[in-house]
Amino acid sequence: MTDLKLSAESIMTRADRLAEFSADEGQLTRAYLTPEHRAAHQQLAIWMTDAGLETWGDSVGNQWGRKVSPNPTQPTLVLGSHSDTVTNAGKYDGNLGVLLAIEALSLLRDVTLPFHVDVVAFADEEGTRFNTTLIGSSAVAGRYDRNWLSVADSDGVTIGQAMEQFGLSPEQAGMDARQPSDVQAYLEVHIEQGPVLEARNLPVGVVTGIAxxxxxxxxxxxxxxxxxxxxxxxxxxxxxxxxxxxxxxxxxxxxxxxxxxxxxxxxxxxxxxxxxxxxxxxxxxxxxxxxxxxxxxxxxxxxxxxxxxxxxxxxxxxxxxxxTAVECNETLTQRWSNVVEKLTGHTPCLLPSGAGHDAMAMAHLAPIAMLFVRCDKGISHHPLENVIVDDVKVALDCLIEMIKTFDTPADSILAHHFKH
The missing domain is CATH 3.30.70.360 (Alpha-Beta Plaits)
Structure with missing residues (x-):
């Protein structure tokens, strides 16, 4: 396999590039349905295509890429995080998870799996422009609130109007939601946004739930x-x-x-x-x-x-x-713990997330699991937000290995999920 260190360095370079799509000179601000949102997703689509993925945008402005299975016998596995930012943000919150997923699928390009693997860049997790959170993931999970269309930004522009300006149809918002029977799990890699992993000198940790x-x-x-x-x-x-x-x-x-x-x-x-x-x-x-x-x-x-x-x-x-608090799926959490222990040689650190994530909305659609990546001094939502390339390499290795664990025909992760 390609040297993962080179792949991790490529991810860091791409994070720098993605940070250039900003509304503010000299700092990173990228909000929902803005020109910066469009430009960033156009760039992500190019990287997805380069990774061998089929690409499309959905009804609310999320960007998708798919590793197509020639003979899918299991539901789709979804990987993702968000591409929008807070005002004067760091480079890695949300964006790192998207870039890791794209690179993982690029490295798995020649591996045939019995299911499609999708990567999604959710368009509005932070709610910076409209004070609404998790719009992108809620739409995918079938929980789009039509009242959102009338919510206005500080300039009086409603989400419905902004969607039309963006080239989307407000009437179609959320109409392409996924069905639970079509998605076997959702995996999200994210920076910790806290100091626990750094205090324990660990590159990654496994999330038990979201507060x-x-x-x-x-x-x-x-x-x-x-x-x-x-x-x-x-x-x-x-x-x-x-x-x-x-x-x-x-x-x-x-x-x-x-x-x-x-x-x-x-x-x-x-x-x-x-x-x-x-x-x-x-x-x-x-x-x-x-x-x-x-x-x-x-x-x-x-x-x-x-x-x-x-x-x-x-x-x-x-x-x-x-x-509402959301628990990560126990089976998947244990599976990711096994992967972390296998690849790092350390007993995995299990920790809750005090911050919200797209996984909270996706939990209404499919079993969820999350991996945290150590970040410098626990700083997030700030320009000093930082990760190191060696930790990104570990996270990439863990994500690839985690995807491979689904490649067992008898393993429909959570039978009870498909009964719903």
Whole structure:
């Protein structure tokens, strides 16, 4: 087989090239249904063709390539990740997984398999332009929400209008969804976006599941007053109440083994010499265990209500986002663990993903499994996001080996999946 180190170096070069398709000079920003989206997918299509794949774009702007089986006796295996980015992004989030899949199929060009293998570059995982996430993968999984078509960007352009400008038909969006009986599994390779693998000095890790999330918008109201004339014990200081709430959120999360973050905190009409009368803040709560997420969110909001009551403040909150935790398939997770141990000689690191991925949507279609690649200092969604070529080589080796494990006629991975 071709030297995998050379293939890994080629992937790094292609990541550099893909990063040039950006809306912003000097930084990487590539959003859904933009000229940069089109240009990046045109480049991916060229690389897919070079790898011997049949290529096409689908109804929502995802880019596909297929390694065609001359005699497919099993459902299609799908590999992929996303090609869109956040604002001022790094080069590897999402994009690395797409490039690894293309290179893996290029190296398997002369290997005949009893199933088609598809690679997909999902068009909108991040939601940078329209504040919607997982549009590309949701459409493939048969969960396209027609209400998305009326969602507008900051310029007032709706997704439906943007699709028409892009050359797509809004009426056809999601109509080419895959059927569960036609897909045997979905595999995604992704940078870890965290520091665990680096701390353990391991190139790759096997994902056990993807955390669910709940997000809340909270408002705390007290009484504004003069900063010099109202004694401390007579104040209803909304900011002091929120400060206590933030520390409560931090300590509670640590006790329960979840993560919780206050990402935004704003004083409404605040001034340097005024006691804060109203403060708005957000909470992001995540756990890989859905039951724990639900219980924790309920209990935590009750604790915040108690703080408000003790301080004679009014607390209101709205749930603004929720995503259900998704478990990776146990059989595939074990299979990938075996591959990692075989190729690296290390006991595989099993870890959950605290970030969302296209695999969350694809889990509604097929069994899913994910492989994480170590990233420098765990940095992601930032220009300093980085991976090293030796780790990319290991990930490529593992992906190729994982694809080969499906080449067993008696092995229809999960019989229960096809009964649905």
């Amino acid at each position: 669910g999330a709940k997000r809340f918008q909270c408002q705390v109201k007290g009484m504004a007053g003069h900063a010099g004339t109202v004694p401390i014990h007579l104040r209803k200081d909304a900011m002091c109440g929120v400060a206590e709430m933030v520390l409560c959120i931090e300590s509670y999360a640590e006790q329960r083994g979840i993560v919780a973050t206050v990402g935004i905190c704003d004083t409404v009409k605040g001034a340097i010499n005024v006691i804060p009368g109203e403060v708005h803040f957000t909470i992001d709560i995540r756990s890989a265990k859905q039951a724990l997420l639900e219980d924790s969110a309920h209990e935590l909001m009750q604790k915040l209500a108690d703080i408000a009551k003790q301080r004679h403040l009014a607390l209101t909150s709205q749930t603004i986002y929720q995503a």
